[in-house]
Amino acid sequence: MPDAILDDISHRRYNPLRDSWILVSPHRTKRPWQGAQEAASKTTLPQYDPSCYLCPGNKRAQGDVNPNYESTFVFVNDYSAVKEEQADYESVDRDSSLSTMLLRAEGVKGKCYVLTFSPSHNLTLADLSPSQILPIVNTWTKIYTSHLSPKSPLAQVAQPTTLAPHSHSESPATPNAQYRYMQIFENKGSAMGCSNPHPHGQVWVTTGTPEEPGLELTQLQKYRREQGGANMLEDYATLEATKKERVVFENGSFLALCPWWATWPFEVMVLAKEHKRALVDLNDKEKQGLAEAIAEVTRRYDNLFETQFPYSMGIHQAPLEGTKEEIEASHLHLHFYPPLLRSATVRKFLVGYELMAEPQRDITPEQAAARLRDCWGELYRKKLE
Amino acid sequence: MPDAILDDISHRRYNPLRDSWILVSPHRTKRPWQGAQEAASKTTLPQYDPSCYLCPGNKRAQGDVNPNYESTFVFVNDYSAVKEEQADYESVDRDSSLSTMLLRAEGVKGKCYVLTFSPSHNLTLADLSPSQILPIVNTWTKIYTSHLSPKSPLAQVAQPTTLAPHSHSESPATPNAQYRYMQIFENKGSAMGCSNPHPHGQVWVTTGTPEEPGLELTQLQKYRREQGGANMLEDYATLEATKKERVVFENGSFLALCPWWATWPFEVMVLAKEHKRALVDLNDKEKQGLAEAIAEVTRRYDNLFETQFPYSMGIHQAPLEGTKEEIEASHLHLHFYPPLLRSATVRKFLVGYELMAEPQRDITPEQAAARLRDCWGELYRKKLE
Ligand SMILES: O=P(O)(O)O[C@H]1O[C@H](CO)[C@@H](O)[C@H](O)[C@H]1O
Ligand SMILES: O=P(O)(O)O[C@H]1O[C@H](CO)[C@@H](O)[C@H](O)[C@H]1O
Numbered sequence: 001m002p003d004a005i006l007d008d009i010s011h012r013r014y015n016p017l018r019d020s021w022i023l024v025s026p027h028r029t030k031r032p033w034q035g036a037q038e039a040a041s042k043t044t045l046p047q048y049d050p051s052c053y054l055c056p057g058n059k060r061a062q063g064d065v066n067p068n069y070e071s072t073f074v075f076v077n078d079y080s081a082v083k084e085e086q087a088d089y090e091s092v093d094r095d096s097s098l099s100t101m102l103l104r105a106e107g108v109k110g111k112c113y114v115l116t117f118s119p120s121h122n123l124t125l126a127d128l129s130p131s132q133i134l135p136i137v138n139t140w141t142k143i144y145t146s147h148l149s150p151k152s153p154l155a156q157v158a159q160p161t162t163l164a165p166h167s168h169s170e171s172p173a174t175p176n177a178q179y180r181y182m183q184i185f186e187n188k189g190s191a192m193g194c195s196n197p198h199p200h201g202q203v204w205v206t207t208g209t210p211e212e213p214g215l216e217l218t219q220l221q222k223y224r225r226e227q228g229g230a231n232m233l234e235d236y237a238t239l240e241a242t243k244k245e246r247v248v249f250e251n252g253s254f255l256a257l258c259p260w261w262a263t264w265p266f267e268v269m270v271l272a273k274e275h276k277r278a279l280v281d282l283n284d285k286e287k288q289g290l291a292e293a294i295a296e297v298t299r300r301y302d303n304l305f306e307t308q309f310p311y312s313m314g315i316h317q318a319p320l321e322g323t324k325e326e327i328e329a330s331h332l333h334l335h336f337y338p339p340l341l342r343s344a345t346v347r348k349f350l351v352g353y354e355l356m357a358e359p360q361r362d363i364t365p366e367q368a369a370a371r372l373r374d375c376w377g378e379l380y381r382k383k384l385e
Numbered sequence: 386m387p388d389a390i391l392d393d394i395s396h397r398r399y400n401p402l403r404d405s406w407i408l409v410s411p412h413r414t415k416r417p418w419q420g421a422q423e424a425a426s427k428t429t430l431p432q433y434d435p436s437c438y439l440c441p442g443n444k445r446a447q448g449d450v451n452p453n454y455e456s457t458f459v460f461v462n463d464y465s466a467v468k469e470e471q472a473d474y475e476s477v478d479r480d481s482s483l484s485t486m487l488l489r490a491e492g493v494k495g496k497c498y499v500l501t502f503s504p505s506h507n508l509t510l511a512d513l514s515p516s517q518i519l520p521i522v523n524t525w526t527k528i529y530t531s532h533l534s535p536k537s538p539l540a541q542v543a544q545p546t547t548l549a550p551h552s553h554s555e556s557p558a559t560p561n562a563q564y565r566y567m568q569i570f571e572n573k574g575s576a577m578g579c580s581n582p583h584p585h586g587q588v589w590v591t592t593g594t595p596e597e598p599g600l601e602l603t604q605l606q607k608y609r610r611e612q613g614g615a616n617m618l619e620d621y622a623t624l625e626a627t628k629k630e631r632v633v634f635e636n637g638s639f640l641a642l643c644p645w646w647a648t649w650p651f652e653v654m655v656l657a658k659e660h661k662r663a664l665v666d667l668n669d670k671e672k673q674g675l676a677e678a679i680a681e682v683t684r685r686y687d688n689l690f691e692t693q694f695p696y697s698m699g700i701h702q703a704p705l706e707g708t709k710e711e712i713e714a715s716h717l718h719l720h721f722y723p724p725l726l727r728s729a730t731v732r733k734f735l736v737g738y739e740l741m742a743e744p745q746r747d748i749t750p751e752q753a754a755a756r757l758r759d760c761w762g763e764l765y766r767k768k769l770e
Contacts, residue, residue: 011474304536
């Protein structure tokens, strides 16, 4: 039976990375849309905004002044969700067994960084060339390295690093507490909760393993054990590189594809083709490959509906500290979760059924990949200039 | 140590219903907000809109004409996400073991209903009195009953039912296929993907158990086995009714509370106080109690920021068909997931960190419950009239 049958019947697809399912209803895009429209995004920002707390030379909330940085700039979030120092949590009511079972909590310490991608207020990753994205990949690698457990097998391959003095506001000499996990991510566009258009991402490190990377790690280890040491995502990259129907872009080191189990309409996964446990496993050429893959994905996104395409992006890789098995089972990959479905202003809402029962998507990942493959080439905004 | 310490330190709380964790950062509401604002919702809708496909007497997409219904009206969605009839899914590539493991899918059949809550285009649950909500509870019960497996222990308690002829467009005589699970839900407000303000909810039935009810069912059965037959949610209701700090409203049969593990800022769970497996377990008085709890929650929501408060709501209860253990472990409860955080126009975005790592909330559930307790009384709009 040809794969095409999947364009016509409702089905569920299995996500082996999360051990979860999603519902696919390909015929459903035919329904008319009378609901919310996103505001078309403003594309006329100034290169420098005196009121932006991320622009070079400006003052931030707590009084610090940003340096006149030239590519990236890292500082500790003035409104961090987790802090390095706080009172210990002790649970109340140890006497009641119901409370112990049903009102469980644990303290979390950590650190939240903000990382600007460019000094220009009005650029986005889609506007940057691979060689302009490379410094961001390098900065991510440095932050990761600076928090890596000295006991991790990854510490041997990591280049010793201090964040360059002009690129952060914290002294690199301050020894970091040993945290367990680092989540690097970007919220782009107000539709994805971004509160400042200046191009930037965030990095949160925490004492515990958060839910999503924890789920993935469990699944990756299970596969490794059951498949005699094979890596699930390396196998997946091999499979998709052969099949091609979900591939959006490919270079020597990375694949960008709409995963079989994609939830968001134009969800993309950027995947190292060979087994890479974390950013520190990449050589210079592979880092360039990653920068190029990011440039290709974000430019195609903007070209798709000729708009500043909103998304949340995150990097999953080995925990900062973990067992040898956990580190070896990890595989570097990036998730892009963009909400738009039909146009620059009509998004897919993951709401009622999705929240209460199961994620549901309307177009198939194969249809999404075909459309993103077609959006290659120059950024639409450049052509209009 | 007093519970108050949780207002000041970052911590994770455990959700025993899903076996998952969420990050709580109570100090984080202090940050300024420069991001997206929701459009303030229009409150000047007409009572009848000739272009609305849900108003009595109007024509729908596929040409059917709505009857002049007086309270609720049920019909099969003109753009259903799942269908009763479709080709069988057969997986491709059975020969490749990588494909078999990594490209898994299964067909899903089912049925999607739309259910209007009132003939008036401009009313919402918050505007309705408990006695006006009672017919909705009765209709939900009837739809559930009409799909219940004759083999279920619940079939013995259910009142034999046909949906009254004026309240649906499908013949009640058509025998239903035996589906496994029914998800009743409502998306309210354009911020939650609702494409038509006419008060309505949806009901999707499917051949498989969707992810969320599946997770809950696993956890409920585990608790039941480990706790000698006790029900997790009945125990939880008892515990919260004693503690009071997370309770928003309580009557003889139902509790409305902000659960210990709430993700959304003003998330509410409506919980039967005694063990009820499904809607069919409620007697008339208990159904009135549920209608009252729904009225209390939705009115307080609107009063909180003096706006039409958006949310997704869903009912979790026993599967339509299942083992005796699954049916007995089930416990009727409603989830309300509302996105607003600070005002009628500023929502909480569950984006980057939340999607990539772990859900994160800013105010504690105890703070949210205290604010919702304070919002009792007449609907703010009535006072303005
Ligand atoms: O069916 P509706 O109300 O048009 O659509 C809404 O609810 C559905 C079920 O939660 C979602 O899949 C859609 O994204 C949402 O817009
Ligand atoms: O920290 P920001 O960018 O102000 O905030 C944004 O990202 C955070 C992390 O995903 C979310 O918790 C917030 O809801 C969102 O608005």
